[in-house]
Amino acid sequence: MLEIIKGYYAYFFLVAVFCIGLFGMMVKRNLMKKVMGMSMVQSAVILFWIVSAFKEGATVTVLDPTREVENADLYLNPLPHTLMLTAIVVAVVTLGVSFALLIVIYRRYRTLEEPLLLEKMQ
Amino acid sequence: MMTSHIPLLIPASFLLAALLIPLAALLWRRLSWLLAVATTGLCFFYAVKGLVHVTTVGRLHYHLAGWQPPFGIEFVLDPLSAFFSVFVTGVALLALIHAGRVVAHEVSGVDMGFYSLAMLLLAGLSGMVVTGDLFNLYVFLEISALASYALIARGDPRAPLSAFRYLTLGTTGAAFYLLGLAFVYMSVGSLNLADVSQLLPDVGDTRPVLLGLSLMVLGIGLKMALFPLHAWLADAYTHASSAATALIAPIGTKVAAYVLLRLMFFLVDPQYLRDQTPLPAIVGCLGAAGMLWGSIMAMCQKELKRMLAYSSVAQVGYIALGIGLASPLGFIGATLHALNHACMKACLFLVTGNFRVRLGHSTLPRLVDDLRRTMPWSAAAFTAAAISMVGLPPLAGFFSKWYLVLGSIQQSNWVFVAVLVASSLLNAVYFFRVLERLYLTPLAPPGDTDVATAAATREAPASMLAPTLVLACALLVLGIFNAWIVSTFINPMIPSRLGW
Amino acid sequence: MIEHARPFDLAAERCGPSSSPIIRIASRGLAPLIQIIGLYVFFHGHYSPGGGFQGGVLLAASIILLRMGLGFANTQTVMPSGWTVPLGAVGGLIYIGTGFFAVLCGGNFLDYGVFPMPWLDPPHLHSYGILFIEVGVTLTVMSTLVAIFDHLLDG
Numbered sequence: 001m002l003e004i005i006k007g008y009y010a011y012f013f014l015v016a017v018f019c020i021g022l023f024g025m026m027v028k029r030n031l032m033k034k035v036m037g038m039s040m041v042q043s044a045v046i047l048f049w050i051v052s053a054f055k056e057g058a059t060v061t062v063l064d065p066t067r068e069v070e071n072a073d074l075y076l077n078p079l080p081h082t083l084m085l086t087a088i089v090v091a092v093v094t095l096g097v098s099f100a101l102l103i104v105i106y107r108r109y110r111t112l113e114e115p116l117l118l119e120k121m122q
Numbered sequence: 123m124m125t126s127h128i129p130l131l132i133p134a135s136f137l138l139a140a141l142l143i144p145l146a147a148l149l150w151r152r153l154s155w156l157l158a159v160a161t162t163g164l165c166f167f168y169a170v171k172g173l174v175h176v177t178t179v180g181r182l183h184y185h186l187a188g189w190q191p192p193f194g195i196e197f198v199l200d201p202l203s204a205f206f207s208v209f210v211t212g213v214a215l216l217a218l219i220h221a222g223r224v225v226a227h228e229v230s231g232v233d234m235g236f237y238s239l240a241m242l243l244l245a246g247l248s249g250m251v252v253t254g255d256l257f258n259l260y261v262f263l264e265i266s267a268l269a270s271y272a273l274i275a276r277g278d279p280r281a282p283l284s285a286f287r288y289l290t291l292g293t294t295g296a297a298f299y300l301l302g303l304a305f306v307y308m309s310v311g312s313l314n315l316a317d318v319s320q321l322l323p324d325v326g327d328t329r330p331v332l333l334g335l336s337l338m339v340l341g342i343g344l345k346m347a348l349f350p351l352h353a354w355l356a357d358a359y360t361h362a363s364s365a366a367t368a369l370i371a372p373i374g375t376k377v378a379a380y381v382l383l384r385l386m387f388f389l390v391d392p393q394y395l396r397d398q399t400p401l402p403a404i405v406g407c408l409g410a411a412g413m414l415w416g417s418i419m420a421m422c423q424k425e426l427k428r429m430l431a432y433s434s435v436a437q438v439g440y441i442a443l444g445i446g447l448a449s450p451l452g453f454i455g456a457t458l459h460a461l462n463h464a465c466m467k468a469c470l471f472l473v474t475g476n477f478r479v480r481l482g483h484s485t486l487p488r489l490v491d492d493l494r495r496t497m498p499w500s501a502a503a504f505t506a507a508a509i510s511m512v513g514l515p516p517l518a519g520f521f522s523k524w525y526l527v528l529g530s531i532q533q534s535n536w537v538f539v540a541v542l543v544a545s546s547l548l549n550a551v552y553f554f555r556v557l558e559r560l561y562l563t564p565l566a567p568p569g570d571t572d573v574a575t576a577a578a579t580r581e582a583p584a585s586m587l588a589p590t591l592v593l594a595c596a597l598l599v600l601g602i603f604n605a606w607i608v609s610t611f612i613n614p615m616i617p618s619r620l621g622w
Numbered sequence: 623m624i625e626h627a628r629p630f631d632l633a634a635e636r637c638g639p640s641s642s643p644i645i646r647i648a649s650r651g652l653a654p655l656i657q658i659i660g661l662y663v664f665f666h667g668h669y670s671p672g673g674g675f676q677g678g679v680l681l682a683a684s685i686i687l688l689r690m691g692l693g694f695a696n697t698q699t700v701m702p703s704g705w706t707v708p709l710g711a712v713g714g715l716i717y718i719g720t721g722f723f724a725v726l727c728g729g730n731f732l733d734y735g736v737f738p739m740p741w742l743d744p745p746h747l748h749s750y751g752i753l754f755i756e757v758g759v760t761l762t763v764m765s766t767l768v769a770i771f772d773h774l775l776d777g
Contacts, residue, residue, distance in 0.1 A: 018301070025290060038290050045297045045304070052308050062669065080307075083257050087300065089675050090264045094293050096770060097271055101289065103774060104275070104282045121280050130731045134718065141714040144707050187724075188733035 010051045018044035031105070031112045035098050042091040046084050053077040128172040129184040129197035129252045132165045132207055133262070136245035140238050147234035155222050158237040162218050162244065166211040169248075173204040177610060183254075191254070192314040198254035201615035202388075202457070206251045206380045209461050210373045213468045214244050216589035217372070221365035223586050224475045228363040229276045236273065240369055243269035247377045256303055256313045259381065260296065263345065266377070267292045270370050277363040284357035291354045295344030302337025305330040319389050326390070332399060338385055339401060346378035348405070348442050349412025352435045356419075359431035364475035367427060371434060372468035376460045379441045386445055387453060387617050396448040406446020410541040412439030417548035421555075426474050426484040429552060430467065433511070436545060437463045443538060444526050450616050451529030457612050459522035462510070462600060466519060469507040469593035476500045476582035476590065486556060491563050497581050501560050503594040508553035510597045513546045518600035525608075630694070630703050633775035639693035649691025656684035664760050668749065674756035678763025685768050694775065706769035709761060716758030720751065 005012065021040030028034055053076050061078040063069065106112055109120050139161035146153040175182065182199035185191065199207075218240060225236050246266025253259050271292070275285035307313060309331045310321045325331055344351040355375075359367045386395060386402065396402050416436030423429035437459070444456025477484045480497065494501050510517035523542060530538035581587060600607065640646055657680075664677025688697045721732040729736030734751030735744040742750065 018297075022294070025294065031286065034290055038293055041294060041297045045300045048301060049304050052304060079313075080304075085673070085675070086257075086261055090261070090268075090296075093268060094264070094289065097268055098286065098289050100770070100774070101271075101275055101282050101286045105286065107777070108279065108282070117283060121283070127725060127731075130725075134721070134731065138715075138718050138722075141711045141718065144711040145715075148708065184730065186731055188730050188735060 011048065014044045014048045014051065018048075029114045031102055031114060031117075035095070035102065038098070039091070039095060042087075042094070046087050046091065049080040049084050049087070053080040125171065125175050126182065127184065128168050128175070129182050129199045130186070131168050132172075132211070132252060133245045133249035135161055135165050135168070136241050136248060140241035140245060143238040143241060144234055151233055154234045154237040155218075155225075158241055159215070159218050159222075161241065162211060162215040165244070165248065166208070166215050169204070169207040169211045172199050173208050173611070175199075176201055176204040177614070192312045192317040195253070195255040195258050196314065197252045198316075199252060201611060202380070202383065203251050205457070205611050205615065206377070206460070207248055209464050210247055210251060210377060211244070213372050213464050213593075214240075214247075214369060216593060217365075217368045217468060217472070220368060220472050220475060220586050220589045223583055224363065224365040224368075224479060227479050228365065232276060236276075236365065239269045239273050242266075243273065243369065247373060250377050251380055254315045256306075256315060256318065260300055260303065263299070263381075264296055266374070267296065267345070270366075270374060273366040273370065274358050274362040277366065278361035280357070281361040281363075284354075284361045288354040288358040291344060291351075295341045295351070297341070298337050298344065299341030302334040302339075302341060305334030305337065309334070315384065315389060322390060323394075326394065327398075335385070335390060336401060339382065339405065342378055342381050342385065343405070343408070343442075346375050346382060346442070347435055347438050349408050349415055349435065349439060352412065352416075352438075355435055356428060356431045359434070360425065360428040364427075364471070364478050368468060368471040368475055371431070371471055372464040375434065375438050376441075376464050379438065379445075379456070379460055382442075382445055383453070383456065386448070392448040392617070402446045402448040404446075406443050406535075406538065409439040409442025409444075409446055410538055412436060412442065413541055413545040414439075414548070417545050417552070421548065421552045423552075424486050426477070426486060426556070427471075429486075429556075430470050430474065433549070433552070434463075434467060436549070437467070437511075439545075440523070440526060440542075443542070444529065447526075447529045447533060447535070447538075449529055449532060451525055451532055453616055454608055454612050455522055455525035455529055457615070458525060458604065458608065461607075462518040462522050462597075465593055465596050465600065466507045466510050469503055469590060469597065470511075472586070472590045472593065473500050473504040473507070476586055479586065480580065480582060486559055489559055492565055494561050495565075499587055499591060500582055503590045504560070505557060506594040506597055508557060510601070512550045512553055516598065516601045518597045518604065521601060521604040630772060630776050632777050633703070633772060634693075634695040637689065637694040637775055639696060640691050645691050649687050653684040653688050656687065657681055660684065664756060665753075667756060668753070674759030675763055677756075678760040679767065681760065681764040682767035682771075685764070686771050689768075689771065694772075701765075701768055703769075703772045706765045706772060709765035710769060711762075713758045713760070713762030713765065716761065717755045720755050720758070724751075 018041055021037045021044060024037030024040065025034045028037065055073060055076060058074055058076045059067065061075045061081075067074045102112065105117070109117055111117060111120070139157055143154045143157055146157055172182065176199055184197040186195045186197065188194070221236075221240075225233055229236065243266050246262045246264075246269060249262035250259055250266065253262060271285050271289045274288060275282050306318065309325045309328060310318050312318055312321060322331065347355040359371050362370070386392060386405070392402070413436045416432045416434070416439060420429045420432035420436065423432060440459050441456045441463070444452040444459060446452070474484045476497065477489070477500070481490060490496070506517065510519035513519045513523045515521070523546065527539055527542050530536075530542065582590070660677045660680030660683075663672040663680055664674060667673030667677070685697070685701050688700055724733045724736060725731055727736045727738055732755075734748045737747055737751065739747060
């Protein structure tokens with residue numbers, strides 16, 4: 001059991017962050033806090049992929065003259081990093097769209113608290 | 123030479139149009155609608171050509187940027203993706219032709235934005251259908267999702283909040299999918315769909331793979347509005363403009379259902395899934411629950427769009443039930459129902475758009491009494507689509523439900539059979555309520571009616587009526603020719619491991 | 623979503639030049655530096671953290687800094703507000719245009735190896751091809767972020 005935690009503590013931590021973000025999205029009543037929760041969820045997933053690319057004793061995937069190029073174990077797995085570049089862009093764009101929606105809601109209703117909003121919309 | 127590029131041309135043409143529309147709109151505003159309709163028509167033509175090629179010659183593989191799979195991204199046009207791309211582009215074409223008037227009426231002043239976003243949405247949806255790479259699927263999923271959030275945000279005063287709710291839930295669904303994909307990638311080492319399906323049997327029993335698959339199914343289920351993850355759908359479809367709903371509602375959830383079909387029939391061996399894991403059983407039960415819940419909620423609604431939105435939840439339940447059966451008959455039922463439901467729901471939402479443009483609203487009790495006289499064709503199209511939804515032959519809806527019932531009987535799953543029959547009866551209740559309002563309310567004696575309402579209700583303009591009638595006729599054609607459709611298009615796509 | 627040919631009067635009203643001379647001078651001094659760093663980040667996307675998206679964000683940050691420090695109306699010469707959405711479309715078209723150009727030259731989409739430039743060998747063609755589409759990405763990202771800022775100001 002201890003070996004699992006020692007070897008995979010990063011994954012446990014990131015799943016905990018994911019759950020905290022999900023909890024925030026569900027429970028918090030202010031729309032801005034829901035957006036923060038959503039951002040936490042996305043960041044946790046992105047970091048999960050990045051952590052999966054780690055190898056012991058490896059360096060970043062930039063050609064290092066002091067290390068041999070043929071031995072792939074000396075370099076990190078670059079694929080999750082490149083995929084997560086795209087995922088980060090997607091996360092940022094989603095945040096942008098959500099903020100635009102929040103601004104429209106705020107300008108019309110002057111509040112971002114969900115119970116007040118639902119009242120005003122009736 | 124052109125045929126080999128078809129898997130690329132469908133999403134890329136939509137993307138090109140999405141970028142050309144802002145520039146074209148600087149010259150002439152009407153050009154945005156024309157460019158959108160022309161591009162969708164072109165892509166529909168490509169999709170039909172692709173389907174003909176796939177049925178006669180064989181599948182089409184397209185290696186993006188020349189890199190061989192599994193190192194590069196590939197687009198695959200096999201019988202399943204060709205079939206889905208045909209009806210996705212076809213229904214989108216009719217919805218966009220219809221949208222010309224509705225956009226001018228409901229969300230005037232933003233044509234360029236609407237059509238550009240519609241093209242991005244279709245690029246994302248068609249990309250999701252043709253791609254053969256699991257991460258590329260996520261990218262196209264998010265493209266289509268972001269475009270749909272923005273499309274839904276214009277409409278009612280309540281539209282921004284509905285779009286925000288859809289945004290948070292949809293992004294969470296995509297995050298679940300990505301997390302599940304991380305587990306699968308870490309176990310298998312590849313992202314190409316065909317490659318993963320070959321490598322998975324070696325590591326299939328391990329916990330990360332099962333967890334990854336479950337998370338991916340959960341994420342896609344949220345996008346598909348599988349019960350109980352459907353909470354975003356009712357508000358989003360109701361408060362959006364009629365044009366946006368008519369575009370997103372028929373095809374958005376169907377493409378997510380396509381992804382679920384890919385995950386549960388092609389990525390993993392469905393026999394293994396059915397025997398060793400509870401995943402298909404769970405999906406099937408959630409589909410059955412969604413069917414009952416959606417139908418019951420639809421019965422309580424007075425507003426047509428909201429009723430149709432809950433009805434969509436129920437219909438997605440049918441597809442999920444077919445997937446959950448994990449058998450050839452279930453597969454045929456699910457795929458045929460995706461096609462039928464896209465056409466039926468599109469027809470219903472287009473008629474609602476006609477009502478909104480002519481009457482200003484689509485609330486059931488407030489409908490004018492003499493619609494059967496003033497808008498006969500729209501009412502007839504609604505009737506045809508309603509009868510098809512209930513499931514009466516020879517219209518299309520009956521045959522997909524028939525296959526689902528056959529599949530449930532084959533597995534001795536009498537609960538599913540009961541749910542299917544009960545849901546059809548519930549469908550009958552809320553649709554016949556609308557038909558009663560349209561056809562059976564006695565007309566007030568002449569001279570008594572309000573002059574303003576009598577003068578305002580004419581039939582919908584031709585550009586809106588034509589797509590509606592085309593879809594209504596298509597339901598009849600699809601119903602009559604359903605055996606040919608199943609034998610020519612659907613039987614070849616059943617995965618060979620299923621043992622048909 | 624923008625409307626056809628709108629004047630940005632409300633934005634000009636809401637965002638005047640800053641009242642503090644420090645902010646005005648500092649934003650004028652910092653903006654070119656940020657732009658140079660943005661270009662550096664864009665060009666070095668091959669070899670170090672960076673690339674089209676990141677460079678585009680930095681370039682947009684410089685323009686938004688100018689808009690906030692010097693006022694909306696005064697910075698129209700730097701980036702006219704009516705140009706932002708069309709420039710974004712042009713950037714995307716550079717990307718797709720390069721892809722379709724590869725198709726026309728006989729290869730697959732975005733297959734840089736088939737470009738008709740015989741003085742370059744395929745690895746260099748791939749390298750320069752990716753750099754070229756990153757130009758499109760940078761342009762799109764920069765103009766879109768500035769467009770978002772302008773339209774949020776304008777209401």
